[in-house]
Amino acid sequence: MLDNVTNTVARGDSTTLGQIKAEDQYLTFRMHDEIFGIAILRVREIIEYGKVTRVPMTPAYIKGVINLRGQVVPVIDLAYRFGLGSLNICDTSCIVIVEVQDGNEKIILGVVVDEVKEVRGMALKNIEAAPDFGARINPVYLSGVGKTKERFILLLDPASSLNIEELSDFAAMAEK
Amino acid sequence: MNLDSLKETFLLECEELLENMEKYLLTLEKTPDDSESVHALFRAVHTIKGSAGMFGYQNIVSFTHHVETMLDSLRQGKVAINSDIIAALLSAHDHINLLVDIDTGRKEGAVMNEKVAALGEDILQRLRGYFTKDTNTPSIRDSGQVVAVGKTSTPSNTAGIWHISLRFKPEVLKDGLDPYSFILYLKKIGELLSVYTVTDGLGDLNNTDPELFNLGFEIELQSAACREDILSVFEFLESDADIHIIAPDATEAEWNSLYRNLPEGEARARQIIAAAAAQSRKREILAADFRQVVSTVREKDSSVAENNRTAAKEEAVKKYIRIEAQKLDHLINLVGELVINAATVKQLAERRDDSDLQEAASAMSRLIEELRDNVMNVRMVQIGETFRRFERTVRDFSRELGKEITLEIEGGDTELDKNLIENITDPLMHLVRNAVDHGIEMPAEREATGKPRQATIRLNAYHDTGSIVIEVSDDGRGLNREKILAKALEKGMAQPGHAYSDNEIFQFILEPGFSTADKVTNISGRGVGMDVVRKNIENMRGTVEMETKTGKGTTFRIRLPLTLAIIDGFLVSVGENFYVIPLDMVIECVELSEEELAGGGDFLNLRGEVLPFLRLREFFQENTEDDGKRSVIVVNYGRHKAGLVVDSLLGESQTVIKPLGRLFDKLAGISGATILGSGDVAMILDVPRLIEKAIAKQEASHVR
Numbered sequence: 001m002l003d004n005v006t007n008t009v010a011r012g013d014s015t016t017l018g019q020i021k022a023e024d025q026y027l028t029f030r031m032h033d034e035i036f037g038i039a040i041l042r043v044r045e046i047i048e049y050g051k052v053t054r055v056p057m058t059p060a061y062i063k064g065v066i067n068l069r070g071q072v073v074p075v076i077d078l079a080y081r082f083g084l085g086s087l088n089i090c091d092t093s094c095i096v097i098v099e100v101q102d103g104n105e106k107i108i109l110g111v112v113v114d115e116v117k118e119v120r121g122m123a124l125k126n127i128e129a130a131p132d133f134g135a136r137i138n139p140v141y142l143s144g145v146g147k148t149k150e151r152f153i154l155l156l157d158p159a160s161s162l163n164i165e166e167l168s169d170f171a172a173m174a175e176k
Numbered sequence: 177m178n179l180d181s182l183k184e185t186f187l188l189e190c191e192e193l194l195e196n197m198e199k200y201l202l203t204l205e206k207t208p209d210d211s212e213s214v215h216a217l218f219r220a221v222h223t224i225k226g227s228a229g230m231f232g233y234q235n236i237v238s239f240t241h242h243v244e245t246m247l248d249s250l251r252q253g254k255v256a257i258n259s260d261i262i263a264a265l266l267s268a269h270d271h272i273n274l275l276v277d278i279d280t281g282r283k284e285g286a287v288m289n290e291k292v293a294a295l296g297e298d299i300l301q302r303l304r305g306y307f308t309k310d311t312n313t314p315s316i317r318d319s320g321q322v323v324a325v326g327k328t329s330t331p332s333n334t335a336g337i338w339h340i341s342l343r344f345k346p347e348v349l350k351d352g353l354d355p356y357s358f359i360l361y362l363k364k365i366g367e368l369l370s371v372y373t374v375t376d377g378l379g380d381l382n383n384t385d386p387e388l389f390n391l392g393f394e395i396e397l398q399s400a401a402c403r404e405d406i407l408s409v410f411e412f413l414e415s416d417a418d419i420h421i422i423a424p425d426a427t428e429a430e431w432n433s434l435y436r437n438l439p440e441g442e443a444r445a446r447q448i449i450a451a452a453a454a455q456s457r458k459r460e461i462l463a464a465d466f467r468q469v470v471s472t473v474r475e476k477d478s479s480v481a482e483n484n485r486t487a488a489k490e491e492a493v494k495k496y497i498r499i500e501a502q503k504l505d506h507l508i509n510l511v512g513e514l515v516i517n518a519a520t521v522k523q524l525a526e527r528r529d530d531s532d533l534q535e536a537a538s539a540m541s542r543l544i545e546e547l548r549d550n551v552m553n554v555r556m557v558q559i560g561e562t563f564r565r566f567e568r569t570v571r572d573f574s575r576e577l578g579k580e581i582t583l584e585i586e587g588g589d590t591e592l593d594k595n596l597i598e599n600i601t602d603p604l605m606h607l608v609r610n611a612v613d614h615g616i617e618m619p620a621e622r623e624a625t626g627k628p629r630q631a632t633i634r635l636n637a638y639h640d641t642g643s644i645v646i647e648v649s650d651d652g653r654g655l656n657r658e659k660i661l662a663k664a665l666e667k668g669m670a671q672p673g674h675a676y677s678d679n680e681i682f683q684f685i686l687e688p689g690f691s692t693a694d695k696v697t698n699i700s701g702r703g704v705g706m707d708v709v710r711k712n713i714e715n716m717r718g719t720v721e722m723e724t725k726t727g728k729g730t731t732f733r734i735r736l737p738l739t740l741a742i743i744d745g746f747l748v749s750v751g752e753n754f755y756v757i758p759l760d761m762v763i764e765c766v767e768l769s770e771e772e773l774a775g776g777g778d779f780l781n782l783r784g785e786v787l788p789f790l791r792l793r794e795f796f797q798e799n800t801e802d803d804g805k806r807s808v809i810v811v812n813y814g815r816h817k818a819g820l821v822v823d824s825l826l827g828e829s830q831t832v833i834k835p836l837g838r839l840f841d842k843l844a845g846i847s848g849a850t851i852l853g854s855g856d857v858a859m860i861l862d863v864p865r866l867i868e869k870a871i872a873k874q875e876a877s878h879v880r
Contacts, residue, residue: 053857054753055836056796057845057869065836065849067857070513072834072849102838109839168839 049093075110233279336424366399372452394452512832519853560588590637615652649731751798754858789819
C-alpha cells in the first residue's frame with residue numbers, strides 16, 4: 001500500500017489523477033475513522049512509523065522526534081490535537097513528512113497517521129467550505145471538505161492545523 | 177583579485193583601522209602622554225588615507241589628509257592632548273566612517289552632499305581651533321584653510337608643483353640655524369618631490385671650513401599652499417639665505433629671472449635646474465617601485481615594531497586569514513557528522529573480537545576528537561574586542577548625561593564561539609546602557625552618599641563549569657525593589673499583597689515594556705531592551721542572573737554555553753529514552769537502589785553532605801517498567817549541586833548538538849537533541865533550567 005502511494009507521489013501521475021494540476025492534488029490518509037487530505041505540494045515524503053523518541057515535558061500532541069537521515073524532526077499527533085484521541089500505533093501507521101511555512105523559514109514536521117490512502121485530484125467545484133458545526137473537528141483547521149462519491153474528505157489547512165507558533169506554546173496548549 | 181575583492185579588503189582594513197583609531201583615542205583620553213598610541217593613531221589615519229588614495233576615494237583622502245596633518249603636530253608634541261581634542265578627533269573618526277560609506281557605496285543612500293561637506297568642515301574647524309591655539313606654526317593653519325574640504329571635491333589636484341631655489345649664506349650654521357630642518361619642514365605643507373643639492377659653492381673639500389655651509393638646493397614641492405605659506409616656512413632664514421620661489425603657473429619670464437639671479441650664473445643655473453628636473457622625472461619613474469618597496473619595508477617594520485610593543489600591550493599583531501564564516505560553519509558541520517560516524521564505527525568494532533580493528537577504530541576516534549577540538553577552536557574569538565567597543569558607548573553616554581564613569585575590562589582574552597560573540601553584543605549593549613542611565617548616579621549624588629565621583633562599570637568574562645560567564649556590573653545605586661514592584665503593580669504584572677522574592681522581582685524588569693525610568697532619555701528608559709536581552713540570551717541557551725545591593729550597585733551575570741555545536745556529554749538512560757548531560761557539569765556518579773533513595777524526602781546523604789535530587793523518571797513521567805535499579809549523577813551548575821536520578825549510566829560520548837527547532841523553543845530543560853551512534857535520538861539536558869523548573873514545580877505544589 002505504502003509503496004503504491006509513494007510511487008504515485010513520486011511520479012505525480014496515475015489514472016486517478018487525470019488532467020488535474022498538482023495544486024489540486026491531495027494526499028489522503030486515515031486518522032481513527034476520518035479521512036483527511038493534505039495538499040500534495042506540502043508533502044515531502046512518507047515513511048513507515050519507526051522509532052519515535054519521546055521528548056519529556058511536552059504535551060501529548062507531540063509524539064516525539066525521529067532521526068530523518070541525520071536531521072531531528074518532530075512528530076505531531078494531529079488526531080490528539082483535534083480532540084479525536086491519541087492514535088494507536090499499528091502495522092499501517094505512517095509518518096507523513098510535511099513542510100510548514102513559519103515566517104520566512106520552512107519547517108519540517110512529521111504527522112503520524114493510521115494509514116495512508118492515496119493521492120487524488122480534487123477539483124475546486126467539489127470542495128466546499130468546512131461546516132461551522134457538525135464535523136467532529138474544529139473547522140479552523142480545515143481549508144474545506146472535499147466531496148467524493150464514497151465520502152467526505154477533510155482537507156487540512158496546514159497554516160492553522162500545523163501552526164508552529166501555536167504548537168510551540170506548550171503552556172497554552174496544555175490548558176486547552 | 178578583481179576590483180570588488182580589493183574593495184572588500186579595503187573596507188575590512190578600514191573597519192579595523194577605524195576601530196583601532198577609536199581605541200587609541202580612548203586610551204589617550206585616559207593616558208594623554210602615551211606616545212605609542214599617538215603614533216599608532218597617526219599610522220591608522222595615514223593608512224586609511226593611503227589606501228583610499230589607491231582607490232581614488234577623494235572625499236576620504238581630502239578629509240583624512242587634514243586630520244593626519246593635525247595628528248602629526250600631536251605626534252611631534254606641539255599640541256598637548258586634552259579631552260576636547262579627543263572629542264573632536266572622535267567626531268573626525270565618525271566622519272571618516274561616514275565618508276567611507278559614501279565613497280565606497282557601502283551603505284546605500286549615503287551620498288556626498290553639502291551637509292556632509294559642511295559637517296566635515298565643521299569638525300576640521302573645531303580641530304584647527306585646538307591645534308592652532310598652542311602652536312606658533314602658522315603654516316599648518318594656513319595650509320588647512322587654503323585646502324578647504326568640501327568646497328572643492330578634489331583639493332589634492334589643486335596642489336601644484338612649486339620650485340624653490342635655496343642658496344644658504346655660508347654663515348647659516350654659525351647663526352645656529354639648521355638648513356635641513358627647514359627643508360624637512362616643507363613636508364608639512366606639501367610633498368617633497370625632489371631635492372637636488374647644488375654643490376658648486378663647495379670648492380676643495382680638503383681646504384673647506386666645516387663651519388661654513390656652502391650648499392644650495394633646488395626643491396620641487398607639490399603643495400596646495402600659497403606663496404606666503406611657503407615663504408613663511410623660511411621666515412627665520414630670510415637674512416641667511418637667498419630664496420626664490422617659482423609658482424606652479426609661473427611664466428617663462430619668471431623662470432628666466434630665476435636663472436639670472438642665481439649665484440652660479442645664468443648658463444650654469446639652467447644646467448642645475450635641468451639636472452634637478454631630470455632627477456625629479458627619474459624619481460617619478462622609480463616612484464611606483466619605490467612606493468611598493470617602502471610600503472613593504474614599512475609593513476615589516478611596523479609589524480616587527482608593533483609585535484615588540486604590543487607584547488606588553490596584549491594586542492599582538494598576529495597573522496590572520498579571513499575566511500567566509502559560511503565555509504567554516506560547513507566544515508564544522510562536517511566534522512560534527514564525522515564525530516557521529518566515528519562513534520558508530522567504534523561501537524561496531526567493539527562488538528567484534530578483533531583487537532586490531534578496535535585499536536584502529538579508537539585511534540581514529542582520537543584523531544577525530546582532536547580534529548573537532550581544533551576546528552572548534554578556529555571559531556573561537558576573544559571577547560576583548562567586543563568589550564572595547566563599549567568604551568566609546570560609555571564615554572559618550574556618560575558625557576551626555578553629565579556622569580563620570582570609567583569602564584573597566586577584565587578577562588578580555590576569554591574565548592567565545594564567534595556566533596556567540598555576534599549574538600551577545602546587543603544584549604551587552606543594552607545592559608551597559610542601562611547601567612549608565614539607571615544604575616549610575618549623578619556625581620553630586622554619589623558624593624553625597626560618600627562614594628567617589630567617578631563611577632565604575634565593569635565588564636568581565638571568565639570560564640566557569642562548562643559555561644562562559646559575562647558580567648556587567650556597576651557601583652551605582654542598585655535596583656530599587658520598591659520602585660520595580662510599584663511599577664509592576666501599576667502595569668498589572670504583579671498581584672497586590674503577594675510577597676515576591678528578589679528573583680521574581682528581577683523577572684519583572686525582563687518583561688517587555690517594563691521601565692522604571694521616570695523620564696525617557698535617548699539612551700534607555702523606553703522599556704525596550706531588557707526583554708530583548710533575555711530573549712537573545714535564551715536563544716543562545718544562556719541564562720541571566722542578577723545581584724543587586726541598594727546603594728552598592730548591580731551585577732548582571734550572563735551564563736552562556738561554551739559553544740553552540742558540539743559538547744562532551746555523559747549518556748544516561750531513563751525508561752526507553754537516552755539523555756545526554758553536558759560532561760562539564762557532571763561531578764560524579766553514584767549507583768543506588770530504589771530502597772536507598774527512598775525515605776527522607778528528595779535529599780540524599782552524600783558523604784555527610786545534603787544533596788537534593790531530582791527523579792528524572794517521575795519528572796519526565798516515564799511509565800515504562802524497569803528493574804528498580806537507579807544511579808545518581810551529581811551535577812554542578814553555577815554555585816549549586818544537585819543529584820539527577822536516572823535508570824542507568826552509559827558513559828561519556830561526544831555529542832553534536834542538533835537543534836530541536838522552533839517547535840521546542842519554549843521547552844525549558846532540554847537544550848537540544850543529538851543522534852547516537854545507533855541512530856537513536858537522545859535529548860540533551862539543560863541542567864540549570866531543568867532544576868529551576870523542578871524547583872518551580874515543587875514550590876507550586878507547596879503553595880497548594
